[in-house]
Amino acid sequence: MASDQTRSAILAAAERLYADRGFGDVTLRDIVAEANVNLAAVNYHFGSKDELIAELFVTRSLQLNRERLRELREAEEAGNGIGDIADILRALVGPTLRGCLGPDTQHSTAARFMIRVNIESVPAIRRIRNREIDHLRKFIAAMKRTLPERSDVELYWGLHFALAMAQQTVRDTERLTKLSEGKCDVDDVDGVIDRVVRVAVMALSAGDATSKALTRAMAREAR
Amino acid sequence: MASDQTRSAILAAAERLYADRGFGDVTLRDIVAEANVNLAAVNYHFGSKDELIAELFVTRSLQLNRERLRELREAEEAGNGIGDIADILRALVGPTLRGCLGPDTQHSTAARFMIRVNIESVPAIRRIRNREIDHLRKFIAAMKRTLPERSDVELYWGLHFALAMAQQTVRDTERLTKLSEGKCDVDDVDGVIDRVVRVAVMALSAGDATSKALTRAMAREAR
DNA sequence: TTGCATTTCAAACATTTGTATGAAACTATC
DNA sequence: GATAGTTTCATACAAATGTTTGAAATGCAA
Numbered sequence: 076m077a078s079d080q081t082r083s084a085i086l087a088a089a090e091r092l093y094a095d096r097g098f099g100d101v102t103l104r105d106i107v108a109e110a111n112v113n114l115a116a117v118n119y120h121f122g123s124k125d126e127l128i129a130e131l132f133v134t135r136s137l138q139l140n141r142e143r144l145r146e147l148r149e150a151e152e153a154g155n156g157i158g159d160i161a162d163i164l165r166a167l168v169g170p171t172l173r174g175c176l177g178p179d180t181q182h183s184t185a186a187r188f189m190i191r192v193n194i195e196s197v198p199a200i201r202r203i204r205n206r207e208i209d210h211l212r213k214f215i216a217a218m219k220r221t222l223p224e225r226s227d228v229e230l231y232w233g234l235h236f237a238l239a240m241a242q243q244t245v246r247d248t249e250r251l252t253k254l255s256e257g258k259c260d261v262d263d264v265d266g267v268i269d270r271v272v273r274v275a276v277m278a279l280s281a282g283d284a285t286s287k288a289l290t291r292a293m294a295r296e297a298r
Numbered sequence: 299m300a301s302d303q304t305r306s307a308i309l310a311a312a313e314r315l316y317a318d319r320g321f322g323d324v325t326l327r328d329i330v331a332e333a334n335v336n337l338a339a340v341n342y343h344f345g346s347k348d349e350l351i352a353e354l355f356v357t358r359s360l361q362l363n364r365e366r367l368r369e370l371r372e373a374e375e376a377g378n379g380i381g382d383i384a385d386i387l388r389a390l391v392g393p394t395l396r397g398c399l400g401p402d403t404q405h406s407t408a409a410r411f412m413i414r415v416n417i418e419s420v421p422a423i424r425r426i427r428n429r430e431i432d433h434l435r436k437f438i439a440a441m442k443r444t445l446p447e448r449s450d451v452e453l454y455w456g457l458h459f460a461l462a463m464a465q466q467t468v469r470d471t472e473r474l475t476k477l478s479e480g481k482c483d484v485d486d487v488d489g490v491i492d493r494v495v496r497v498a499v500m501a502l503s504a505g506d507a508t509s510k511a512l513t514r515a516m517a518r519e520a521r
Numbered sequence: 522t523t524g525c526a527t528t529t530c531a532a533a534c535a536t537t538t539g540t541a542t543g544a545a546a547c548t549a550t551c
Numbered sequence: 552g553a554t555a556g557t558t559t560c561a562t563a564c565a566a567a568t569g570t571t572t573g574a575a576a577t578g579c580a581a
Contacts, residue, residue: 081528099421102568113530118570120528196418198322208477215477231478235470236463236497243462254431254438255454274459274501304558326539336560341540343558 082120084110087184090131094187098128098197125199132200135189140210142170147217160221164275167214167234168241169268175245177264193246222279229279237275244271305343307333310407313354317410321351321420348422355423358412363433365393370440383444387498390437390457391464392491398468400487416469445502452502460498467494 088110092101103124107114121127146166150158158166175193180186192200211234218230244251248261261267311333315324326347330337344350369389373381381389398416403409415423434457441453467474471484484490 103570104568113528114532114569115530115571116528124569194419205473205476208473211477228478228481231474231482232493235466235474235477235482239462239466239470240459243458243466247458247462250428250431251454251458253428254434254458255451258451259454259458270455274497277500278497325537327537336558337539337562338541338560339558347539 081110081112081116084112085117085120085127086131089127090188091184093128093131094184094191097191098195128197128199129203131188132192132203135185135192136203136207138185139170139174139189140207143167143210144213146170147214151217151220154221157220158217160218160279161272161276163214163217163221164233164237164272165268168237168271168275171241171245172268172271173264176248176261176267178262190245193242218279225279233275233279236278237271240271240274304333304335304339307335308340308343308350309354312350313411314407316351316354317407317414320414321418351420351422352426354411355415355426358408358415359426359430361408362393362397362412363430366390366433367436369393370437374440374443377444380443381440383441383502384495384499386437386440386444387456387460387495388491391460391494391498394464394468395491395494396487399471399484399490401485413468416465441502448502456498456502459501460494463494463497 085106089106092105092109103117104114107116117124117127121130143166146169147158147163150162150166153162174186175190214234215230218234222230244261244267251259252261308329312329315328315332326340327337330339340347340350344353366389369392370381370386373385373389376385397409398413437457438453441457445453467484467490474482475484
């Protein structure tokens with residue numbers, strides 16, 4: 076086992092470089108230079124470049140999922156096993172947005188790395204991502220407990236849209252800021268989370284009479 | 299000018315290969331083999347690999363934007379310059395979803411290419427994408443005409459979320475299908491469009507009293 | 522210290538990649 | 552049908568990249 080400090084140095088350097096410059100144009104030589112270790116060290120400690128990337132992603136992924144489930148548990152415990160739907164959705168999108176948005180994001184390597192993962196999509200990561208489904212099912216189950224009369228399809232679409240809004244906000248922060256000329260304050264993380272959650276809650280009723288009534292109400296207002 | 303058939307063959311072959319295998323692992327040699335032309339032909343006709351990719355993307359992008367604007371114009375003409383908000387949003391997300399979803403997607407190279415563009419993100423394309431903002435502003439303007447009393451911020455977020463849902467659906471069709479065990483029918487393109495539009499319309503009222511009332515209503519129902 | 526396993530290192534390897542070159546083939550104009 | 556411009560072709564180039572190798576260094580137990 077020894078000191079492991081070479082291994083850690085590689086992980087840290089790789090995450091930093093990937094976060095800053097993306098997966099596309101960071102070579103092993105860049106990484107070992109940043110980490111001040113020998114070129115062969117990567118293959119010695121990780122086997123291959125892809126396995127290094129995979130380890131980085133898995134580590135951060137597990138952290139994210141742990142945090143999500145922790146918040147989900149909190150939400151359900153507060154309601155004696157039945158969480159408020161907004162809190163459940165907040166547990167789903169909150170950790171991502173809190174991790175990847177906000178003014179202090181510039182200082183968190185892990186955050187910027189996960190943003191990269193959301194923007195680019197390298198095969199080594201795509202393979203792992205497919206295992207995320209079991210994790211999401213836990214949220215579907217919790218949503219079902221809270222809204223038992225909702226059809227499954229509505230729940231799936233609701234979760235899908237919630238993730239869509241969160242991830243697109245992370246991915247396209249720059250475009251939204253430019254488009255809105257800074258009027259959309261993505262640094263107000265809690266505000267963004269509230270907004271996403273609110274829309275996601277509404278999305279869950281997209282097939283319902285209530286929502287159709289709302290749509291009609293808006294149409295009237297527009298006249 | 300001459301025949302241009304080499305040029306076209308390269309474009310067609312490149313689009314097909316990129317659509318099938320992604321930008322990451324398609325080399326110029328793969329492309330020229332598929333197109334039955336000489337290796338040097340790519341640099342002769344396009345200058346560089348990146349310019350070839352750029353031309354492919356620009357072509358498809360212009361098509362998409364043209365179609366969006368056509369539908370937007372239709373929507374506004376139907377209402378004497380003021381379109382129904384749902385129709386405006388439909389003009390925004392409809393072309394993308396109609397192009398990239400549905401059972402016949404397997405047969406359209408252009409569609410699969412644009413899906414790739416949504417999944418992967420290569421520098422050559424990212425650069426061009428930033429010019430999309432002017433295009434989106436036209437939709438903001440149309441939305442503003444229909445909902446003049448809405449604050450700009452609400453409009454920006456609404457458009458952002460609409461695109462988020464559409465693009466994530468294109469990007470993560472597979473995950474949604476797996477997660478829902480096929481219960482979410484993404485082949486029903488019109489159904490998906492309706493759903494996205496409906497949620498997007500609701501999102502536009504995320505800061506309003508109406509939506510807060512709806513949220514409260516749902517909370518009551520959940521009890 | 523000796524011996525053994527782990528880790529580091531410099532160097533080389535083997536491909537793969539986009540691009541450049543210069544001659545040949547082709548095309549169209551006069 | 553000669554000439555000039557365009558296009559095609561085989562081949563070479565140069566650089567980059569992940570990986571391997573075998574020896575040197577290091578750590579550690581007996």
